[in-house]
Amino acid sequence: MIQDNPESKFIFIFHPKILIGKKYTVRNGKEMTNGEVLQYWGKWIVLGEKSWLDKLAIKLDPLVESKEIPVIKYDREPSVNLGIDECVMMVYCDRRDRDRIWQILSRFGVKLKAWVTEKETMEMWLPGGLLLERWIASKDFDEFTQNAVREDAQARMGYLFDHPDEIFVPWEQ
């Protein structure tokens, strides 16, 4: 199902079971740990105009419903403050399934082939990471707020690195 909540930065495509607390980071019936997510979880990056991604989302939704694709999210509007003027769709899956998911995407006309691991993304959003620091610089935060943002990022994402054996819990976006 496509969840288009105007209050969220992202539009999500997920299986309805998510609404009853089930997770999408499951493999062979077992929930993935933080360490497994950092090792295997990632996404194919799809860039394009919002209208094209809306059409692609409608085509991909049945494949999320049938559990062929775990979860997808895409931008409601481009992150201009981060230096990008297109919307980004992230088609998430386990690295061990990514070739199968790529075949699906290429069938729907995706050409640009870019796999980004969740670990790489989190490193970019940790304190000192390129994207977190660029995002902070794009805001008019005072020093106190800048440090609070960094501490929050460290607490959220650093936790995964520090507790690899715990079951992964996605955070709200």
Add this chain to the structure above:
Amino acid sequence: MPVKIIIPGSLKRWFYGETEFSCQGERILDCIDRLEERFPGVKGHLIDPKGYKSNVLIFLNGDNLRDFDGLETTVKDGDEISIIPLAAGG
């Protein structure tokens, strides 16, 4: 068969409006040099003396160049290079 290069619309201003093209080269760096001949100025957007620039991510057949030998990575006929803005990876 040459190496194919694919970029998103948000970077096409560096490539004179094109988003898909091919080039010849033994390494990623050679391909970028060929691109510079075709799209003067593009090299400065993609690399600096330390390697490829932090504002872009470059992929070979879907995998980040960081997983290989960076700009020294060798390419073969039929390979695909994709280039995206850094922010798209987050």
